[in-house]
Amino acid sequence: MNRETLLGKSRARIDAPAKVTGEAIYTADLKLPRMLYAKVLRSPHPHARILSIDVSKATSLKGVEAVITGRDAYGEKWGVFPYTQDHALIAIEKVRYIGEEVAAVAAETEEIAQEAIQLIDVRYEPLPAVFTIEEAMSEGAPKIHDQYERNLNIHVSINVGDVDKAFKEADVIVEDEVTSDGETYAMMEPYAVVAQYTTDGYLDVWVPNAGPHVRSKALSNLLKIPLNKVRIRHITIGGAFGGRSEVNPNDFVTCLLSIKARRPVKLVLSREETFIATRQVHDMKVWMKTGAKKDGTIIAKDYRAYYNGGAYSSTGPIATSIPFYVYEETYRLPNVRYNGYRVITNKCARGMFGHHGRAFQMGNTIQMDRIAEKLGLDPMDIRLKNALHSGDKTATGSVITSCGLSESIKTAASMSGWKEKRGKLPMYRGIGMGSLAIMCGFPMGFRSGSSAFIRMNESGQITVFTAIVDNGQGNENMAVTIAAETLGVPIGDVNLVNADTEMTEHDPGAYSQTATFVSGNAVMRAALDVKRQVLEIASSKLQVSIKDLDIQNGVVFATYDPSKNIKVANIAKIAMGMGNNIVGKGAYFPKISPDREWIKNPFGQMAGTYSFNTVVAEVEVDPETGVVKIVNVWEAQDCGNPINPKTIEGQIEGCVSRAGVGALQEELRWDKGLVLNANFLDYKMPLSIQQPSVTKKLITTNDPEGPFGAKEGALTCSMNVYKAVVSAVYDATGIWIREYPITPERILKALKRKKERGKQNHL
Amino acid sequence: MIVLNVNGREYTLDVPENKTLLEVLRADLELTGVKEGCDRGECGACTVLVDGKPFRSCMLLAVEAQGKEITTIEGLAKNGQLHPLQRSFIENQAVQCGFCTPGMVLTASAFLAENPQPSREDAARAISGNICRCTGYTKIIDAIMQASQRQQGVET
Numbered sequence: 015m016n017r018e019t020l021l022g023k024s025r026a027r028i029d030a031p032a033k034v035t036g037e038a039i040y041t042a043d044l045k046l047p048r049m050l051y052a053k054v055l056r057s058p059h060p061h062a063r064i065l066s067i068d069v070s071k072a073t074s075l076k077g078v079e080a081v082i083t084g085r086d087a088y089g090e091k092w093g094v095f096p097y098t099q100d101h102a103l104i105a106i107e108k109v110r111y112i113g114e115e116v117a118a119v120a121a122e123t124e125e126i127a128q129e130a131i132q133l134i135d136v137r138y139e140p141l142p143a144v145f146t147i148e149e150a151m152s153e154g155a156p157k158i159h160d161q162y163e164r165n166l167n168i169h170v171s172i173n174v175g176d177v178d179k180a181f182k183e184a185d186v187i188v189e190d191e192v193t194s195d196g197e198t199y200a201m202m203e204p205y206a207v208v209a210q211y212t213t214d215g216y217l218d219v220w221v222p223n224a225g226p227h228v229r230s231k232a233l234s235n236l237l238k239i240p241l242n243k244v245r246i247r248h249i250t251i252g253g254a255f256g257g258r259s260e261v262n263p264n265d266f267v268t269c270l271l272s273i274k275a276r277r278p279v280k281l282v283l284s285r286e287e288t289f290i291a292t293r294q295v296h297d298m299k300v301w302m303k304t305g306a307k308k309d310g311t312i313i314a315k316d317y318r319a320y321y322n323g324g325a326y327s328s329t330g331p332i333a334t335s336i337p338f339y340v341y342e343e344t345y346r347l348p349n350v351r352y353n354g355y356r357v358i359t360n361k362c363a364r365g366m367f368g369h370h371g372r373a374f375q376m377g378n379t380i381q382m383d384r385i386a387e388k389l390g391l392d393p394m395d396i397r398l399k400n401a402l403h404s405g406d407k408t409a410t411g412s413v414i415t416s417c418g419l420s421e422s423i424k425t426a427a428s429m430s431g432w433k434e435k436r437g438k439l440p441m442y443r444g445i446g447m448g449s450l451a452i453m454c455g456f457p458m459g460f461r462s463g464s465s466a467f468i469r470m471n472e473s474g475q476i477t478v479f480t481a482i483v484d485n486g487q488g489n490e491n492m493a494v495t496i497a498a499e500t501l502g503v504p505i506g507d508v509n510l511v512n513a514d515t516e517m518t519e520h521d522p523g524a525y526s527q528t529a530t531f532v533s534g535n536a537v538m539r540a541a542l543d544v545k546r547q548v549l550e551i552a553s554s555k556l557q558v559s560i561k562d563l564d565i566q567n568g569v570v571f572a573t574y575d576p577s578k579n580i581k582v583a584n585i586a587k588i589a590m591g592m593g594n595n596i597v598g599k600g601a602y603f604p605k606i607s608p609d610r611e612w613i614k615n616p617f618g619q620m621a622g623t624y625s626f627n628t629v630v631a632e633v634e635v636d637p638e639t640g641v642v643k644i645v646n647v648w649e650a651q652d653c654g655n656p657i658n659p660k661t662i663e664g665q666i667e668g669c670v671s672r673a674g675v676g677a678l679q680e681e682l683r684w685d686k687g688l689v690l691n692a693n694f695l696d697y698k699m700p701l702s703i704q705q706p707s708v709t710k711k712l713i714t715t716n717d718p719e720g721p722f723g724a725k726e727g728a729l730t731c732s733m734n735v736y737k738a739v740v741s742a743v744y745d746a747t748g749i750w751i752r753e754y755p756i757t758p759e760r761i762l763k764a765l766k767r768k769k770e771r772g773k774q775n776h777l
Numbered sequence: 778m779i780v781l782n783v784n785g786r787e788y789t790l791d792v793p794e795n796k797t798l799l800e801v802l803r804a805d806l807e808l809t810g811v812k813e814g815c816d817r818g819e820c821g822a823c824t825v826l827v828d829g830k831p832f833r834s835c836m837l838l839a840v841e842a843q844g845k846e847i848t849t850i851e852g853l854a855k856n857g858q859l860h861p862l863q864r865s866f867i868e869n870q871a872v873q874c875g876f877c878t879p880g881m882v883l884t885a886s887a888f889l890a891e892n893p894q895p896s897r898e899d900a901a902r903a904i905s906g907n908i909c910r911c912t913g914y915t916k917i918i919d920a921i922m923q924a925s926q927r928q929q930g931v932e933t
């Protein structure tokens with residue numbers, strides 16, 4: 015008898031009932047006894063020296079329990095890496111962007127806190143500021159940090175093969191300059207923090223985060239509290255998209271207030287504050303050149319990519335690298351030179367977003383398509399020609415294991431009718447393609463791995479303990495499904511304790527597509543350990559050898575004769591009676607090069623596996639208004655063996671909205687250091703009526719390392735959909751847009767230019 | 778003193794005149810299923826039903842809501858039975874982070890009450906004032922269509 019599987023079935027998610035009834039508790043919903051309410055005083059200047067701060071009036075206001083400034087911090091600076099520690103998380107001496115934290119108040123009510131903020135008197139000496147990449151790098155530009163000459167924060171340099179020689183051998187060469195405006199993550203939950211410091215020295219923190227252990231470690235360092243006394247607690251989280259990855263100044267400020275007041279403190283940011291003072295996304299400028307042979311083989315690539323990083327390093331070394339890596343994980347690049355520069359400016363610090371470098375990826379698409387056109391090749395065929403395959407190595411030396419790239423290209427093409435459509439649709443209608451890979455995880459030292467454990471109660475039901483965090487993508491459901499499937503108990507018999515640093519072991523966190531592949535793997539191994547213990551006892555009770563036993567629905571049975579069986583619950587009791595309760599433990603560490611480093615040594619195995627995706631998009635361009643409409647999207651995703659297909663579909667549809675529709679309209683607009691559209695009226699969020707229909711196909715590759723063969727489930731779509739859109743706009747209009755987003759103004763301007771040039775394609 | 782009728786119960790509350798319904802529901806009545814996404818009428822997360830019609834509770838003063846029947850997400854399930862939309866949101870995985878969900882479900886419930894047999898386009902238009910950053914809306918529309926069919930007695 016074979017047992018039934020939970021995998022590959024679109025089961026409802028375990029977190030959904032609480033969310034549809036309003037029972038789910040998010041950080042801003044928390045109310046603790048004696049809780050105070052916080053407000054933050056933010057810098058009105060993009061760059062200024064702080065001459066003095068007078069908090070006396072605020073402190074003496076009735077109902078105010080704590081006021082803090084940079085003087086209350088401990089002199090530590092935050093940085094993801096030892097060499098990027100440049101962010102005090104509350105201004106000391108200088109402010110470097112509008113919205114930076116200068117002081118904060120905790121009071122009995124929000125109104126009192128607000129009033130107190132206005133009573134704080136700060137004297138500034140404004141300093142010259144820089145906002146664009148060009149300004150920041152220009153001769154004589156004001157220095158924002160002493161340690162960054164010409165405001166150059168990070169330089170990633172990768173040089174493989176002989177690029178100059180290869181260009182000499184190329185039959186065709188294209189060169190482009192591409193820019194993209196920065197976006198915001200715009201998760202629907204405004205940023206919020208609750209911190210509770212108690213006299214015994216413990217600090218409990220509830221905060222939307224993408225990795226509780228990295229958050230507690232950062233706070234422990236910055237607040238000089240031992241790690242065991244900083245506890246990040248589980249809470250429902252309203253979206254992340256890359257914007258909740260690292261410790262945030264607002265966490266730090268709330269913790270300082272609670273430490274000072276010895277009472278719980280809640281800080282809830284307004285939507286505007288969430289826009290201007292949490293994290294933003296890099297705007298970019300990229301120069302790139304590609305050389306190919308007549309048959310379409312790409313033999314040379316040269317890049318100079320500039321990232322406007324804002325005032326602090328944030329995840330800088332990683333953010334300055336990932337756009338390149340997702341490309342090198344897709345195509346063979348025998349000779350490639352990548353110079354990525356992250357530049358400090360007087361804007362809010364920028365982090366990584368799932369779109370991973372709009373200018374960079376769109377530029378690659380433009381060049382691939384331009385080369386195909388010059389050589390008379392189908393853009394699909396040139397992709398297939400250069401695609402990596404299972405067993406290939408990337409330019410920087412990562413071996414690709416399971417790989418459904420070529421299949422995803424062919425599948426998306428055939429679903430969309432590519433061959434009949436590309437270059438053949440009526441004017442102002444076009445179709446385009448984007449393909450990319452992504453790594454499931456990247457080296458983070460010992461944090462690259464995850465470990466989990468599982469206990470069993472006397473009814474044979476289990477509780478999984480894992481740090482896996484769910485930002486909305488369904489990670490909690492994934493963990494429970496993997497445990498239930500591995501052990502053979504119903505989903506309802508699996509409890510979950512997660513994303514709590516006190517009760518769970520280490521884990522990288524929910525970024526870089528690790529959750530299923532790495533964290534899910536640890537859960538599976540813990541469940542296998544439980545299963546082994548259950549089967550050992552069952553084997554001696556039933557007198558059946560272990561290899562002939564399996565578990566289904568909480569019952570252990572002999573596969574050749576299911577009438578020989580025993581309930582898991584009975585085994586749990588037997589184990590307890592032997593003084594040897596069933597507790598399973600499992601850990602997983604991906605096969606990566608431990609000495610790989612983003613700047614010093616960008617070579618070796620990046621991740622345990624990679625996933626692949628292709629998107630084809632069809633658009634309609636209105637030549638009168640310049641409006642681009644995405645009519646249809648087809649996508650083919652290699653996510654290994656899908657655990658819950660509907661969950662992956664939902665991720666794909668979300669990517670199409672954020673990255674596809676978003677590519678037509680999302681941008682932060684600025685007047686020097688001031689965000690002009692820090693609200694949902696002026697920042698154009700993709701809406702329901704803009705969502706195109708998305709035809710999806712999951713390509714099953716069964717990854718040899720992934721839990722049940724699973725790997726990352728859709729982030730690649732995020733990058734491919736905007737690549738496909740820019741290519742489709744070209745197919746529709748004969749224009750390559752090189753500035754993003756693709757707004758109606760830009761389309762109209764380009765159409766006008768084209769008309770002036772007299773129908774000549776700009777190739 | 779104001780009197781509010783929320784989820785079928787009367788509450789007499791001492792709240793300042795300038796408080797929005799959103800603040801009162803969340804802070805005074807602890808109905809935290811009502812979400813605050815922008816506090817400016819732009820996202821729909823704070824949607825509640827006022828006499829059966831969807832309203833943005835951040836744009837309404839609590840005093841103005843007196844004498845009306847207010848329904849929040851906490852009041853939608855009846856006798857322990859989830860509303861058909863709550864069920865279909867669960868089954869269709871129309872929920873990811875869930876922050877937009879209460880507003881979406883309530884908006885959709887008012888819409889279905891008026892348009893029991895909508896087209897997908899109608900459903901998309903009905904929720905076009907509610908922002909969801911996660912789902913791309915497709916599964917939300919699936920859920921609305923399924924609930925509509927169920928109400929028509931077509932089991933799917």
Ligand code: FES
Binds near residue numbers: 813821824835836
């Ligand atoms: S919170 Fe009311 S519409 Fe956004």
Ligand code: FES
Binds near residue numbers: 202486909
């Ligand atoms: S589910 Fe996250 S905003 Fe809609």
